[in-house]
Amino acid sequence: MKIAIIGVGLIGGSMALKLKQKEFATKIYGVDFNENNLTKAKELNIIDEITDLEIAVKNSDLIILSIPVDSSVKLLPHILDLINDSQTVMDVGSTKFSIVEIIKNHQKRKNFVASHPMWGTENSGPQAATASAFSERAAVICDAEMSAESSLNLVKKVYENLDMNLLFMNSEDHDIHTAYISHISHITSYALANTVLEKEREEDTIFQLASSGFSSTVRLAKSHPEMWVPIFKQNKENVLDVLNEHITQLRKFKSALEKENYVLLEELISNANKIRGILK
């Protein structure tokens, strides 16, 4: 199967590596606005051929859109204009409602499958790509009933080859859930990094003292704005709901401390410990 990867970064690159390893992909065309990414991806054998968007789309059975979510929304209608009925387009973005909304009346709507493999790191670019990235993680397919059976089956096969566990939900629910279990984590990490950077001027001391707990909590704060500003923008309402709730929860800790109400503080912590039963 010939595959076009539009955006040969961390996610597109990791998919390409695994789909080649599984011999699901026989040829991979790489398209990217960033020339360095393309050269690097070719060097690393992530892609087989560097080409432009139209040639890649015309020559591929499957087109994978793995670029920031604002660019996906702009580019997808154009890609759907270019394909014929036997081709399939999938995206892998972290927000889903905006992208399904933009092409809901497109005559090739059924050739598109909206999806989201739940994996990422704070690193970016093809040099961070790895074939084992997605194994045993969840992948979500949204609004499956809007896609043709052939396209849906093809995308299911892609995720099977990535060794991912498939989930199905509508795009609105997806965006609510990801606000809770992904987008808010990034905001708290960014805010925590800014808190420490704001107050703590002795950077050597941070660097030397920073425990593994701090490092894991602040890890996501290394994630780039090019990817995350568009996600927060597209999922603004849900993210604001969760952010308001999170600030309310933090205020409870603040209030318990200020009032020296250590019984309440213990209750808040014991409640949080319930996450232990949910997350392994």
Next chain:
Amino acid sequence: MKIAIIGVGLIGGSMALKLKQKEFATKIYGVDFNENNLTKAKELNIIDEITDLEIAVKNSDLIILSIPVDSSVKLLPHILDLINDSQTVMDVGSTKFSIVEIIKNHQKRKNFVASHPMWGTENSGPQAATASAFSERAAVICDAEMSAESSLNLVKKVYENLDMNLLFMNSEDHDIHTAYISHISHITSYALANTVLEKEREEDTIFQLASSGFSSTVRLAKSHPEMWVPIFKQNKENVLDVLNEHITQLRKFKSALEKENYVLLEELISNANKIRGILK
């Protein structure tokens, strides 16, 4: 060297394992209020002999206090009453000002060394102990000038045997720094866990969707209140300062989103990205 470990949990147990492995400890007495911990620690060869506090203290060259910080503050004066001039007591708690304050006028003050190895996990108990726990991490010794040279040198040797990198600071500075790089991370994790648990009732969906990003941000929320309530209590003022700053930082994200000021949002994220240069 004979060592008494008062509190054979994660930290005390990990120290015992490593100090035996390095043959720094020839005999380890284990003391704990929790009988299960003692039995488990003996089974796992973490300690050599289960005994009571007085016998352990009388028979040891070095007494390591590795219990919650509120218990340490209560127990330390009593332990100092029991020792002679050739013995050394060290603690490994996450707050330092309260403990040095409580014994500042004790006639055996110089036999005590206040310290804090910067390592921990969300797990607890001797079964979570591991000899490699502390390697290459920072260990802080506080108010070193208040300790006798012989006691200080002994504690330095302990941390050398744990393969830790030593730092020296006063106890007030320690408590400010740890508020920033450890205590606030725990509060944000707890609050994040409570945010998700509060709103998201479909627990299966959290469980299935939770990405590695969420898991790492919320990992510390599994930490027990028995350890953390006393830490927050003893470091209340510093933790409140940092918590207020953190809420202010979160409000900036909220405001940027509400006002759709994506230039500001990008600035906030780019600033947070500077943590990349500080943390490896």
